[in-house]
Amino acid sequence: MPAVSFQSISKTYRTPKGEFQALQQVSLDIGEGEFFGLLGPNGAGKTTLISILAGLAKATSGRVTVQGHDVQSDFAAARRQLGVVPQELVFDPFFNVRETLRLQSGYFGVKHNDDWIDELLDSLGLADKATANMRQLSGGMKRRVLVAQALVHKPPIIVLDEPTAGVDVELRQALWHFIAKLNKQGHTVLLTTHYLEEAEALCNRIAMLKHGQIVALDDTSNLLKTASANVLQFKSDQALPEVLLPIARVTGRVVQLPAQGPNDIERYLATLREAGVAMEDMEIRRADLEDVFLQVMKGAA
Numbered sequence: 001m002p003a004v005s006f007q008s009i010s011k012t013y014r015t016p017k018g019e020f021q022a023l024q025q026v027s028l029d030i031g032e033g034e035f036f037g038l039l040g041p042n043g044a045g046k047t048t049l050i051s052i053l054a055g056l057a058k059a060t061s062g063r064v065t066v067q068g069h070d071v072q073s074d075f076a077a078a079r080r081q082l083g084v085v086p087q088e089l090v091f092d093p094f095f096n097v098r099e100t101l102r103l104q105s106g107y108f109g110v111k112h113n114d115d116w117i118d119e120l121l122d123s124l125g126l127a128d129k130a131t132a133n134m135r136q137l138s139g140g141m142k143r144r145v146l147v148a149q150a151l152v153h154k155p156p157i158i159v160l161d162e163p164t165a166g167v168d169v170e171l172r173q174a175l176w177h178f179i180a181k182l183n184k185q186g187h188t189v190l191l192t193t194h195y196l197e198e199a200e201a202l203c204n205r206i207a208m209l210k211h212g213q214i215v216a217l218d219d220t221s222n223l224l225k226t227a228s229a230n231v232l233q234f235k236s237d238q239a240l241p242e243v244l245l246p247i248a249r250v251t252g253r254v255v256q257l258p259a260q261g262p263n264d265i266e267r268y269l270a271t272l273r274e275a276g277v278a279m280e281d282m283e284i285r286r287a288d289l290e291d292v293f294l295q296v297m298k299g300a301a
């Protein structure tokens with residue numbers, strides 16, 4: 001039985017301008033113990049899909065199950081399996097950190113779990129903030145509490161919606177260390193992120209969404225194999241020769257040219273030399289998940 005099963009999920013929002021289809025026939029199974037990445041540009045439908053999983057929004061059609069429990073007809077059982085770390089920071093400002101976590105435990109009917117709460121506080125660098133009022137915490141600390149809150153009932157499935165947006169490097173590393181440890185212990189993880197480096201390092205399988213549809217779904221290693229093998233990268237202030245424009249990715253002064261092999265690279269260099277383009281900081285690097293992502297999104301356009 002899959003940990004999470006999305007079966008032909010469609011979602012239509014009613015807006016003043018008419019109907020808007022945010023998800024179209026999304027089908028996807030996530031196996032027990034997987035570290036699964038859900039990627040896509042802004043507005044692709046990632047949060048909508050997670051909201052339907054968490055029972056916060058209702059699919060227009062289709063069905064979602066969590067360890068066999070339907071998220072609509074068997075909501076309480078499905079929800080108990082999930083620890084959802086939402087994107088937005090919403091808290092009751094009148095409670096301190098420990099009270100917030102105890103309240104959340106109570107919500108799931110879990111009692112006397114102060115040992116686990118202490119472990120969470122420790123692992124997330126919040127031990128010295130246990131009695132601090134939620135109002136007194138910085139944004140990054142509030143995000144740590146959100147993570148602790150989602151994990152307070154030791155859910156077998158952990159769902160993280162862009163947990164590292166606006167978070168400093170230290171917390172990102174601490175968070176990934178902790179989540180990777182939980183994954184090793186058997187917890188299933190579903191992650192959405194815009195940090196493709198993180199997804200590449202952590203996720204064993206990845207789905208890419210665009211305009212509410214799955215446009216790629218495979219093991220991370222297979223996705224990486226589908227990318228161009230290398231990328232010729234350099235900085236330049238000059239305009240590129242016209243023949244290179246359709247393949248080039250230009251970000252400010254940085255130019256990246258995906259290449260299938262040495263022949264492509266030789267051809268690019270010869271073209272650039274002929275056009276008299278001066279290059280700085282030239283390097284040839286292996287393609288990464290960001291290259292795959294851009295290639296897939298371009299292909300799906």
Ligand SMILES: Nc1ncnc2c1ncn2[C@@H]1O[C@H](COP(=O)(O)OP(=O)(O)OP(=O)(O)O)[C@@H](O)[C@H]1O
Pocket residue numbers: 013014015020022040041042043044045046047048049
């Ligand atoms: N309540 C709503 N009413 C109308 N449209 C909505 C609503 N919620 C989301 N949408 C639209 O649905 C689409 C998908 O939004 P969603 O938040 O799921 O995207 P996302 O992939 O999570 O994006 P991001 O990476 O920016 O968080 C967007 O075009 C968004 O404007």
